[in-house]
Amino acid sequence: MGGARSWWGWGDEAGALSGGEADALVGRVAAFFPGQDFADHAPPSPEDLPVAPSRVRVPGSLAHLVSAGVVDRLSHSRGKAFRDVVRNLHGDTAHVVDLVARPGSEREVVDVLDWCGREGIAVVPYGGGSSVVGGVEPRFEGPAVSLDLGRLDRVLEVDEVSRAARIQAGVYGPHLEDRLRPYGLTLRHFPQSFEFSTLGGWLATRAGGHFATLYTHIDDLTESMRVVTPVGVSESRRLPGSGAGPSPDRLFLGSEGTLGVITEAWLRLRERPRWKAGASVAFPDFDGAVAATRAIAQAGLHPANCRLLDSTEALLNAGTPVGGGVLVLGFESAHHPVGGLLDQALGHVREYGGTPLGDAAHSDAAPDGAAAAWRSSFLRMPYQRDVLARRGMIVETFETACTWDRFPALHHAVVSAAREALEWACGGGGVVTCRFTHVYPDGPAPYYGVYAPGRWGSTVAQWDEVKAAVSEALIGAGGGITHHHAVGRDHRPWYDRQRPDPFAAALRGAKAALDPAGILNPGVLVG
């Protein structure tokens, strides 16, 4: 991470692929899609784009917090999905926030909400802006302020006895880990957006993290939260467990900026791992690989990594040609050797025809070479996506979770729907990949990738066709519309069908009580 943030694409400019790297990537992809036009389309100069003037006048008392600069406003008005990046490349300025506000204290958050409530200005809370579901885009009429929490970036308190820390919501992942390192503690929550997303964003979207099993959603790492709502500040008690009524935190977790602005939270930490063990296992068929993964998920072994790659995913992202899939297993502990756990897991995989690739690695160094390489590659993927998006490729992912009994039918329905939609929208071609990012005793969280040759100028519309088709398939086959990408505006039609109607009524009732003027992130979840 370094240098200026890209206004149109992922991450920062220093992290982007070099010209040579980009050419090499395009060369590899072009081999799959002969005949495709891979001409590069550079982003426009943002200062030259026809951005409507700000409709909002800020009171003098808040003037020092706000920016009306065009690039600031543009970069706060889109997330980082494929469709966001491509619309930026086309210079789309349809919906742009009128101002960006950067409060430096909770008091200033309250002041901005008060002002916007009085004036009927919508407020879009903004963490790292890495939403891939339209969560930060002011896709509505009427004035909007983007509330960027980035100045609230401190670790306020560390409780080494209970292993927890009170942390401000605007802190980015690497900064957070840097500040915990002197204590020998870590949150160990590493979404793919880790470098460019914030604690507040993880909490507001129920982010999924590093661990493949056990507590991995940020929900489970949350001890208490502090949330500024238009009717007052809500602070829950630090409690390791509670049975006192419905959980206050669980209402705000996943509220995506519609019920309040999360300003800080107590998070559960752990010691940094000292022991690690890992292996990759090849399978001759995908069904056997799925069955082995299920056996491990149900055996109480709790691997830190248990990532099943289908054969296409294994070839594209790990360079491993296999018939049925590759299961990447990893164990870690701060307290005891984990080689025995890996051996037990390998016992399960052999029952389902799995063969370990090379020697299993038992390591007490952190991070070990293979994991570090994978992590680096994982964090680079969105930059590669940007290169290909500029060349007219459709490159996007979507994800879900379902119970094990439903996975075979869901997988078939989703892959079929994706291929049909690609045929219809793109005239054929394209690759659909699948991996499991997380596994639970009762089901996996499948994560799909789509790589297809598009027509420059139409790739957003083409992707939207594919996305609608796979979303219908997911909801029809008993999956959820999202496991860890959140709902935002893009998932709303399917979320509304997934969500029980009485719960929707309850959520609207809660929203009316907390946000009576309806200013908080309109169009997301409710309203």
Add this chain to the structure above:
Amino acid sequence: MGGARSWWGWGDEAGALSGGEADALVGRVAAFFPGQDFADHAPPSPEDLPVAPSRVRVPGSLAHLVSAGVVDRLSHSRGKAFRDVVRNLHGDTAHVVDLVARPGSEREVVDVLDWCGREGIAVVPYGGGSSVVGGVEPRFEGPAVSLDLGRLDRVLEVDEVSRAARIQAGVYGPHLEDRLRPYGLTLRHFPQSFEFSTLGGWLATRAGGHFATLYTHIDDLTESMRVVTPVGVSESRRLPGSGAGPSPDRLFLGSEGTLGVITEAWLRLRERPRWKAGASVAFPDFDGAVAATRAIAQAGLHPANCRLLDSTEALLNAGTPVGGGVLVLGFESAHHPVGGLLDQALGHVREYGGTPLGDAAHSDAAPDGAAAAWRSSFLRMPYQRDVLARRGMIVETFETACTWDRFPALHHAVVSAAREALEWACGGGGVVTCRFTHVYPDGPAPYYGVYAPGRWGSTVAQWDEVKAAVSEALIGAGGGITHHHAVGRDHRPWYDRQRPDPFAAALRGAKAALDPAGILNPGVLVG
């Protein structure tokens, strides 16, 4: 379990202590409290009590579902707390439900809610009636129907692949386990009320279960729920994990009958354990015992049992005289031997001065002898409470959770408050015990027992003084008002202070949307 349910006390009549057992218990207790009057006070004949006639006329279409029998109405109008049992012994009939309704289908639940909504009759959902917080008592003016879900007691579907089952809410614990046994599966949720509480009650109160660590609240075992609300039926999707907005289930979990009537749920199951290993460890001082327990809770070993008893608790309930406390450790697995985990845990306890008592037991039989004996004793405790309550003793428990850093001050504050209140209310005497029922990486769930000589006729008022004092201490010292006993009506004043005000407003908004007539369990949580 067998025979008729007691209308005034715990459990069933066959489970109650025999005359000889009761005399022996009273003899042991009398040795601690010389001079106390231990005269026995038998319960009145319920048919002779002055119960007000039912104020409710049921429509003919629902007549076959309801009972207006006095004993039925009485037994549905109190939970099973000490103060409930003693009030029953005194023949208190202040608040009694007007009718008991026993729907045999979800349709009939809807019909009862519709009727009560039209007529403005309060509905108190009733599972096993084992509430110890006034959760089922109609402590309000106006007519009330107790909605007993006991006829909805079937396991409707078992998914052996995903290891989950769809189960009706009215099933009692033993019945539920009986029906899962043929599949080799178990919910393994064993609250102390296991024999006399239902799945629906566990869900409505966020019950804490068997496991000392990891997923133990029923919340974490819940895959989806079906809830009848006055505005419609809410059914969430079966999902192993989700990041789609705030969790619908987490709003109904802990709603204590105020937002809807839970009729069924999909629960996560596990295979029955094959391997077990356990040990009891004595400590010379309580602080060292707490530190060792914390070390184990933070070491990622995930013991099934990790119950720290202070020296008084160890003496009274385990017959073990020790200076500082006894830590009861147990590991279990359906998949792999667990002796190595126990050995690792014992390594931690030795660092803090712990000494294993006798040989650690490694067993592959389930249940092993010691665990079965403890379980039997655990389930018998409420029957013993009844015997002592009849003899004028104050015998009650309360519980909480807090972070590790706060435990020493909280423990001191609570024990001091209890002793002072006993001095003030009872003129001295009495014993306060402490154990941890569950431990988390960030804190324990301490569970306190109070045994004190009372004045017959005043023991409820005496206990209420003690309860108020310890509740103030808990809230003042940063604990929660309940870890797994729920809020009900008894905890309401302290719950209102624990709960963030904006969350209370949100809950009232949700309640108004789901229960516009305000008929559901008035006085609990909201309203």
